[in-house]
Amino acid sequence: MTTNPTTTISLLDRLKRGGKLISDGGSGTYLQANGLEPGGSPELMNIEQPEVVRQMAADFFAAGSDMVLTNSFGGNRFGLERYGFGDRVFEFNKAAADLAKSAATEGKYVGGSIGPTGVLLEAVGGDFTEPELYEAFVEQVTGLAAGGADAIVIETMISTDEARLAIQAAKEHTDLIVMATMTFDKGPRGYFTMMGDTPEDAIKILSDAGADIIGTNCGNGADVMIEIVKRIRPITDKPILVHSNAGIPAIVKGVVEYPESPEFMAPRFKEMAELGASIIGGCCGTTPKHVAACAISIKGA
Numbered sequence: 001m002t003t004n005p006t007t008t009i010s011l012l013d014r015l016k017r018g019g020k021l022i023s024d025g026g027s028g029t030y031l032q033a034n035g036l037e038p039g040g041s042p043e044l045m046n047i048e049q050p051e052v053v054r055q056m057a058a059d060f061f062a063a064g065s066d067m068v069l070t071n072s073f074g075g076n077r078f079g080l081e082r083y084g085f086g087d088r089v090f091e092f093n094k095a096a097a098d099l100a101k102s103a104a105t106e107g108k109y110v111g112g113s114i115g116p117t118g119v120l121l122e123a124v125g126g127d128f129t130e131p132e133l134y135e136a137f138v139e140q141v142t143g144l145a146a147g148g149a150d151a152i153v154i155e156t157m158i159s160t161d162e163a164r165l166a167i168q169a170a171k172e173h174t175d176l177i178v179m180a181t182m183t184f185d186k187g188p189r190g191y192f193t194m195m196g197d198t199p200e201d202a203i204k205i206l207s208d209a210g211a212d213i214i215g216t217n218c219g220n221g222a223d224v225m226i227e228i229v230k231r232i233r234p235i236t237d238k239p240i241l242v243h244s245n246a247g248i249p250a251i252v253k254g255v256v257e258y259p260e261s262p263e264f265m266a267p268r269f270k271e272m273a274e275l276g277a278s279i280i281g282g283c284c285g286t287t288p289k290h291v292a293a294c295a296i297s298i299k300g301a
Helices: 005-016 027-032 050-063 077-081 089-102 130-146 160-173 199-209 222-235 262-275 288-299
Strands: 067-069 109-114 151-157 177-182 185-187 190-192 213-217 240-244 250-252 255-257 279-282
Touching: 027 050, 050 067, 050 089, 050 288, 067 151, 077 089, 077 130, 089 109, 089 130, 109 130, 130 151, 130 160, 151 160, 151 213, 160 177, 160 199, 177 199, 177 240, 190 222, 199 213, 199 222, 213 222, 222 240, 222 262, 240 262, 262 279, 262 288, 279 288
Parallel strands: 067 109, 109 151, 151 177, 177 213, 213 240, 240 279
Antiparallel strands: 185 190, 250 255
16 A cells, blocks of 8 residues: 655645645646647656646646646546557556656645546446446556655546545555545536536535545536535535636637636635635636636735
């Protein structure tokens, strides 16, 4: 079992003392602006363009991030197999953590990003069993831990069953703290994951599965994220992580644009913190400028 105990403990201690941590912004947004080809593999950049990936972490840290995520969101065997790299999961994930960690200074943290596998379990009409997904997550978490990640961040999950398996893999094969966030959509009947879980039900499942920090990310702009934090905070005493999109994207003259500027999001980041979110950052469309605005709004620096 692999671990990085010193920084992990201090991160938890900071949260237990009521501290607020600033996370990073959108990895995909950054990489697309710095050489990632349309349809290309972000994780391959850990091997072929490591200087870009390391600079991404350095830029977010410089902007005020206390924690950055690794470039490993789609780094599971199913995702990498689509590019012909299914046998290089450990290598790609270890490199992702190595690069982010090399940019971290004292008091800064690296969260090993794990996104959805992109496949469905047999229980919901898919082709894969729970043991198969579990083993895929084991490959990924052990690579991230070997590269020096301080935590595992299971994010953008739409299936609580899949999230539960990822949490289990991280808990059973590393000693790192585990964060887990779901993506919720707002419909006529309120907020649900794509698989039909409410925020209240999903947060209970993540907590019962052993996640140390829970929350929400992606899919929504800052105002909606505030609403979700209001739903989550009363039902858990665990730290809450929020990564908000810079609004809902639109295609303008053939270019994807996100509407929420750093100035728009800054007071909303602050409100999330005042409502009880412990780790606040950005997701799709957010840049180092958004992170800087978040840091100033919450910490005044």
